[in-house]
Amino acid sequence: MDEDTHALLRLLDAGGPSAPRRRLLDRCGTPPLALAAGERTWREAGLVAAQIHALAAGPGPSACVRDWLARPGHRLIGWHDPDYPELLRRIQSPPLALFAAGDADLLWHPAVAVVGSRASTAAGRDHAREFARAFARAGLAVCSGLAAGIDTIAHQAALAAEGATIAVLGSGPDVPYPRANAGLLRDIAAHGLVVSEHPPGTAARREHFPARNRIIAGLGLGTVVIEAAQRSGALITARLAADAGREVFAVPGSIRNPQARGCHRLIRDGATLVEAADEVIVALAPMARSLADALRTRLHGPICAPEDTSAAPAGASAHDDPDYQRLWSAIGHDPSPMDQLLERTGLTTAELSSMLLVMELDGRIVLEHGRYYRKS
CATH class of the missing domain: 1.10.150 (DNA polymerase; domain 1)
Incomplete structure (x- = not known):
């Protein structure tokens, strides 16, 4: 260590x-x-x-914490670290540090929080699956809390779409809650990101969950609530998102469904009523561009045009940067997976991931099913 x-x-x-x-x-x-x-x-x-x-x-x-951090893919990201997520810095009470298992670059990836009832209905689960799948295919990470019900469905749908998902825990990063989600926790750590402000080995406690919700809200460009009772953790997340200046979206439901009353209350209080994921994606585009600007600052450099400026996308910088030139030349009009781009460019995974994210946010490339290509 x-x-x-x-x-x-x-x-x-x-x-x-x-x-x-x-x-x-x-x-x-x-x-x-x-x-x-x-x-x-x-x-x-x-x-x-x-x-x-x-x-x-x-x-x-403790030995538990030392052992956990010694494993591949495990990190501790502190307030002082340049990898500490920009969006999380802007909330009222940001955590001092995050224990992260998986792809920590996702902390800078544009994300949408998807939250809702643990006691979800079949219709609510269908909505969560539909929205999360659409967000994943649009290149947005799906952030949720690994709880039963809507959270679980949202994570599973993002993984099934080969998209990114972030699970924020109210326990240690190695302690699934509920226990039935132990397999899902492993899948997210392998293909997405698991984060917690609590050290490994920490059991889930009731008082941890409202604090956990502020991180979910803080990592998202916006929060989508799909089914929530009048008194629920999802409504706490929505309030925290609004307090942080983020967009709050609510999916309406039947007036006879008690799990829809929280969403209806949010709508009455000013949340945006949405019926399709595309409405959320369009509304969040300006904030995604703001995140791209913050990422450029972190990387200390602009997106740069290739030597063949006739093939460069409109608005590309006139200041050449060899790494971005090499990456742009490596990305063609046919979809290329990450390992192929690593081989073509000779860049590290961290460098490549960061530059691909900025290019994607700028609208210059498209990510579909884990493959990148130039946007027409």
Whole structure:
């Protein structure tokens, strides 16, 4: 385990309010420097006595956490990390760090939160399947909470469409809840992304779920509610999404369906009534472009035109960049899978994924069924 990760785990173990620890990281720059800053700096950042004591005398990460992080595809992404998702930074109380299993690049992928009732009806499950499949085919990741009912169907539909899905847990990233979704959790970790602000081994607790919902809402460009009772976690997610300035969409249902009353209440309160996934996709396009701009800043460079400027898409940058030139030349009009593009360009998977995402958000390429090609 590297020094940065070890120090970040010490900061996490300090517990208590996260805002003072985020301020400490902002001031010091890295977790090791934050730990080395000493009690005076800790107090100035707003840490309370219990946090200061924990930082001064903390035993360090447990064997469970160390073992989990040592496995391939597992990461801890902290507030100080450039890979920390831009959209999550904008919510009212962003987590200090995320434990991630799977493709962490999906944290920067445009996503839609799809949430709803655990006690869903057959019609609600059909709607969740239809919307999630359409989002996945449009290149949007489907973000949900791995709960029974609508969440489960949304994750399964995105995977079946060979699209991206993100599961946000109210337990440790290795603890499925409900237990019946253990297989689905493994599938998402293998083909999508599992994230949690709780360390591995943490059991699901009732008080974790409202906090989990803020991460679901924070990672999505918008939140779609498909069936929700008058008092439900889905309505909490919708409220948190609205508080974060995100779009909230609700699918109406029968007036005789008690699981539709929460959606009807959202519509009365100003949520957008939607009957098809395309309505959501069109509404979220401007925010997707904003995310692309933030990603360009993270990558420190624009999308650049190939040497053959006659073949470049309209609006391509006049400033040449060899990596983007090489990638654009490698993408043809026939669909190419990721491994083929890796072979053609010689780029790393992380570099390629990031650049493909920006090109996709710019509307220059299309992703369908895991293959990329130039948009006509």
